[in-house]
Amino acid sequence: MTPRHFAGSRFSYSPTKGGKDLKATNSSKLRVDIDSPGKRRGPFQELAMGPPGGPAVCSAKSPRTMGFFKYALPALMATQAVFAADDCGSGKTISIESQGDADKYSSCKTLKGDVEVSEHINGDLNINGVEQITGSFTVDGANNLSSLAASSLSSIGDTFKLNGLTTLTTLSFGSLNKVGTVKWAALPQLQNLDFNKGITEADDVTITNTGLTNLDGISLKTVGTFDITENLSLKTVNVNNLKNASGLINFAGNMDSLEIELPNLAGGSNMTFRNVSSVSVPSLKELTGQLGFWGDKFKSFAAPNLTETGDLVFNDNKNLANISMSKLTKVNGGFQIARNNKLGEINFPDLETVTGAIDFSGKFDEAKLPSLKNVRGGFNMQSTGNFSCSAFKKLEEDKTIRGKYECSGNKAHPTTKDGSSGASGTSSGSGSSSSSSEGASAMNVANMPAMGLAAVFGALVQYAL
Known part of the structure; x- marks a missing residue:
């Protein structure tokens, strides 16, 4: 039968x-x-x-x-x-040391607990059948692992950690869309992500020292920290759906030609960009923390809808010739423009309030702040250009500028507020200044960063007897 x-x-x-x-x-x-x-x-x-x-x-x-x-x-x-x-796990760590170990869980839709892959695994590893991991998924130090795939996995509850996978060339997670934290480091051979659905939810994303050329497959709508550093082959980052970042967005030490597109980002906390070739944030309206640019390669920067930010910094951007932020009304912190030698004109037409210090130095001929009503910190403006301080002297006299005041044009060696060189290729110097009481708020330009089996069979044997 x-x-x-x-x-x-x-x-x-x-x-x-x-x-x-x-x-x-x-x-x-x-x-x-x-x-x-x-x-x-x-x-x-x-x-x-x-x-x-x-x-x-x-x-x-x-x-x-x-x-x-x-x-x-x-x-x-x-x-x-x-x-x-x-x-399928009971909240404890599940260890995978071979493909055979992984196959034991192929009938499990959910693995309960953390999953750790042994550093001794090599070749290809496929996590088949599993749709959800409630804890973290970690592969650390498996330097002979060449391919990692989990075609059905859609969610990782905690950290997705990949570290020290020096021969990994394929990362295929076609259904993955939700992760607690992405933490990837030292993946030098990994050039692309095979993430068809794309990660749309993550609390934090940190990607450092990989061979990635783009971040296609990172399709976030919101994020906490988004920290992308030391990826020397990274050419483009386009996160079309990202609308808000509650933590730090940071790009540093990547390929000098990196182009960053964040077309729908409307708000966030801190954003810092170092050594990138372009940054596009056309929808950005407000930041609660710092917006900073150091050593970038772009010729112009625009934030046409930005009205308010924390500290605002443009420092040592040698090609920068134009800054356009026509709706900016308030800087909640310090405002520094320094060592941008091709920036001949500074113009912030709607800027009314700076709660920290204003610190402009360089080779500019004009600085226009026609709507300025309140500077609670100090004021330092020094230029090698044919620049007049008369408009700002008046602001100092009527107490619009509350802190220490210094302004100089045609200065051979302009300096920043802290005395360092204010123009690329010049040495530090000093000049005359007039002062009032120092403002309480100074600029901070730092980067904010069961039942037992025996019992059952015992009962069965009693029945049989």
Whole structure:
């Protein structure tokens, strides 16, 4: 007869006519005794529980045997359910040291707990069948791992950590869209991501020292920290769907020709850019923290909709010739423009308030701040250009500028507020200044960065007896 399989179970049986033996086709066998033809009590052969992934197929031939199955199978199925739950994790760390280890979990849709892949694994590793990991997923130091894939995995509850995978060339997670934290470092051979669906949710993303040429597959809508550093092959970053970042957005030490597109980013906290060739933030309206640019290669920067930010810094951007921020009204912190030698004109037409210090130095001929009403910190403006201080002197006299005031044009060696060189290729110098009381708020230009199996079978044996 055709074996019967029980839904949700790995057990089946094949009742046949006549006979006395129960034959098991799988392993993990338990020997019990029941009545059989011609004997008061005889061997009932073997009852088997199959390994994960395959049913135990048994044959039974006597009415007593059938009665046994009537009560045994529900208990066995319940026990197997317990074992299946244990097989899929119980909140503890699941260790994977080989493809065989990974395959043990292929019937699990959810792995409960953290998953750690051994540093000794090599070649290709495929995590098949699993759709969710409730904890973290870590591969650390597996420098012989060349390919890592999990085609069904859609969610990692905690950290997705990859570190020191020096030969990894393929990272394929076609269904992944939600991660607690992305933390990748030292993946020098990884050039592209095979993330068809794309990660749309992550609390924090840190990617450093990889061979990635782009971040296609990182399709965030919101993020906390977005820290992208030391990726020397990274050419483009286009995160079209990102609308808000609650933590630091930082790009530093990547390829000098890196182009960054954040077309729908409307708000955030701190944003810092170092050594990039372009930054596009056309929708940016407000930052609660710092917006800073150091050593960048672009010729112009525009934030046409930005109205308010924390510290605002443009420092040592040698090609920068134009800054356009026509709607900026308030800087909640310090405002520094220094060592941007091609910047001939500074113009912030709607700027009204700077709660820290204004510190402009360089080779500019004009500085226009026509709407300025309140500078709570100091004021330092020095230029080698043919620059007049008359408009700002008036602001100092009527106490619009509350802190220490210094302004000089045609200065051979302009300096920043802290005395360092204010123009590239010049040495530090000093000049005359007039002063009032120092403002309480000064500029900060730093980068803010079960049931037991024995019990069940004991009950079954008692029934058989």
